[in-house]
Amino acid sequence: MAESKAQEAAPEAEKEVRVDNAVDADEKLDHKLDEKAKVADYKADAIEAENAEHNMTVLQAVREYPMASFWAFVMSFTIIMESYDVFLCNNFLALGAFRAKYGQPVDDNPLNNVIVTKWQSALSVSGQLGALVGVCLAGSLTSWLGYRYATLTGLMLLNVFIFAFYYAESMPVIFAAQILEGIPWGIFIANAPAYCSEIVPIPLRAPCTQMLQMFWAIGSIIVGAVTYSYQGLDSPISYKMPIALQWMFPTPLAVLIFLAPESPWWLVRKGRLQEAEHAVGRLGRKSRLNAGETVAMMRRVVELEATAKAPSYVELFKGTDLYRTLIVCGVYAAQNLTGNLIANQAVYFFEQAGMSNKTAFAMGLITSALQMIFVMLSWILTTYLGRRTIYLWGSAINVIFLIALGIAGSVGRSNASNLAQASLGLIISVLFTLGPAPASWVIIGETSAIRLRPLTTGVGRAAYYIVEFPCIFLASWMLNPEGGNLAGRCGYVWAATGFVCYVLAYFFLPEMKHRSYREIDILFKRKVPARKWKETVVDIDDDE
Known part of the structure; x- marks a missing residue:
């Protein structure tokens, strides 16, 4: 009797298993269809955003992304500091007071002292040696922290390293101070072109990244004007003041960089899509752009490279x-x-x-x-x-x-x-x-x-x-x-x-x-x- 009941129950159990399998298969099919639908929707948004950028003129891009241009301007401004200091050290070699303090005497007039060749060469490359270290650090630091916090780190370090330059009393200390100052420069010069190219639409990539060269020229103008103004003085103020003026850059820039949006491309790479949409919204006029479509375009490229x-x-x-x-x-x-x-x-x-x-x-x-x-x-x-x-x-x-x-x-x-x-x-x-x-x-x-x-x-x-x-x-x-x-x-x-x-x-x-x-x-x-x-x-x- 028990065996007959078991035989009757077996087909029923098999039917239930078949039904459950069919339900699971349907659910999997529905899930796949949903995924395909989501991909199709996100790709459609990505195509829409890419077409919109292709069809923009430069003036339209400026009107739709005014803050992107501003933040690119702010990030490019960091290049002034490298330009300023590179030209500053070369100009110091012609300052009489600097030669009197750090040079070798050639006659009774200390203003005619000469900076020996080895230290001239050392000063010419000291900042670049530090910058070489900085650019090697910048890639990993930025990939981990993002453009904003990597740049902020460099700005705060620069504030500290300027003290070493200002209070230096010998050529070896100046050489070491310049190497230390060069490390933040390397971070700035590595991050600035990448950040500027990522936060602006296609028509603005050229002018916004080319601002870097303009700020390099501005840095040389500032340092030229400063040293020209102080070159007639025979006191240490003629070289101390140009060094101290370096402090006018890092802190104001740090405040602005802290307020700047992170690159939405970096946020998409990290999978932070909602934050990326918010960043895009801060870069352009919300009434004129669709942040969701723009992020979809970025996501499409990031997944293409994934x-x-x-x-x-x-x-x-x-x-x-x-x-x-x-x-x-x-x-x-x-x-x-x-x-x-x-x-x-x-x-x-x-x-x-x-x-x-x-x-x-x-x-x-x-x-x-x-x-x-x-x-x-x-x-x-x-x-x-x-x-x-x-x-x-x-x-x-x-x-x-x-x-x-x-x-x-x-x-x-x-x-x-x-x-x-x-x-x-x-x-x-x-x-x-x-x-x-x-x-x-x-x-x-x-x-x-x-x-x-x-x-x-x-x-x-x-x-x-x-x-x-x-x-x-x-x-x-x-x-x-x-x-x-x-x-x-x-x-x-x-x-x-x-x-x-x-x-x-x-x-x-x-x-x-x-x-x-x-x-x-x-x-x-x-x-x-x-x-x-x-x-x-x-x-x-x-x-x-």
């Missing part, structure tokens, strides 16, 4: 990311090989033309002011003509003028040749800030993958410093009467290195104008040749 691993420096040197890293490193390094050092030596050429030290100093200020104006002109050219176009044409024209400088220095010493060298030094200094220099900041901000951006910009700037160190010593040796004594003939050397940079850029530098970060990722993955980027079409539905 891997199971955390970002690491090793990834920068694998696959297509190696190509992207080499572009960033190459563009950074080329700044030292295509006219930048000539720009920094403009005052020397004015002195060689027979101008007094005071007049040459004033002409250096005028050069810096012209550089700032030409950077603003480059906003228009780079936005409408493209990054590759401006970079290549600017580099080619630079090479031509460098050869002309070499010829002017080869025809023998005369008043005419000296004036020609001074004029060409001025032209090269100014044109460098119209083409290669500002275009390179846009390229640096756009080239790297979103998930690796803090690391890539840090490594790229490290390449800049590694190339800069030998170039500084080479430039000093070439112009020193007791060294190479080449004067304007140094133009031949920089023309040669500039030509190599031009050829490499022609074959390997792609045009990223009007490209979204999704399109840039896809074009790199497809391994499209650099010269073909402009004509290659990427469908709005493509995900690779």
Whole structure:
């Protein structure tokens, strides 16, 4: 009897199991359909946001994202501090009171003391040595803390390190203080181009990242004006006051950076989508943009790049990311090989033309002011003509003028040749800030993958410093009467290195104008040749 009941119950149990399995299968199917529907909705939002950015004009972008432009301006302002101090130390070598305190005597007048060559060289590279450490730290620090808190850390450290410089009583202490100050500079220079390129829409990426070059020029103008004002004093105040004025930057900037929104791209990478929407809302006019669609666009790119691993420096040197890293490193390094050092030596050429030290100093200020104006002109050219176009044409024209400088220095010493060298030094200094220099900041901000951006910009700037160190010593040796004594003939050397940079850029530098970060990722993955980027079409539905 019990067996018959068990036999009757077995089919019923099997029916229940089949029903439960069918219910589970239906639930799984419904879940998959829901997931597909969510993905379809989020992709539709992403496409809508990307199309909206592509269709924006520059003026529309400014109207819809006014605060994005403002916060990019604030972050770019951090570059003034590196520019200020780099030029400050070089200017101190010409200050009589500074030489009297730290130099070696050559006669009975302490104002004629000379800073020995080894300390001149050490001061020229001390800040950059610290910045090299800073950029290496910046990538990991920013990936962990975000752009805001990494930059705040640098600003607070700089406030402390300025004390070491101000109270230094010997050259070794000044050297150490400059290395310490350089560490925050490295954080600023690594973060600024990445942050600026991430918080603005496509039409504003060029002008907002190019502000970095403008602020570099402003920093040199400020320090030039300050040291020019105090150079006539024979007391320690002539160099103490310019050092103390560094404190006017970090604290106000720290307050503004604290109030700034975090990069929404960084927040999306961390999976903090609600915070990313809030950040987007703070960057633009809420009445004119859909923050949810913008975050969907960012999420689409981040998931396109997603891997199971955390970002690491090793990834920068694998696959297509190696190509992207080499572009960033190459563009950074080329700044030292295509006219930048000539720009920094403009005052020397004015002195060689027979101008007094005071007049040459004033002409250096005028050069810096012209550089700032030409950077603003480059906003228009780079936005409408493209990054590759401006970079290549600017580099080619630079090479031509460098050869002309070499010829002017080869025809023998005369008043005419000296004036020609001074004029060409001025032209090269100014044109460098119209083409290669500002275009390179846009390229640096756009080239790297979103998930690796803090690391890539840090490594790229490290390449800049590694190339800069030998170039500084080479430039000093070439112009020193007791060294190479080449004067304007140094133009031949920089023309040669500039030509190599031009050829490499022609074959390997792609045009990223009007490209979204999704399109840039896809074009790199497809391994499209650099010269073909402009004509290659990427469908709005493509995900690779």
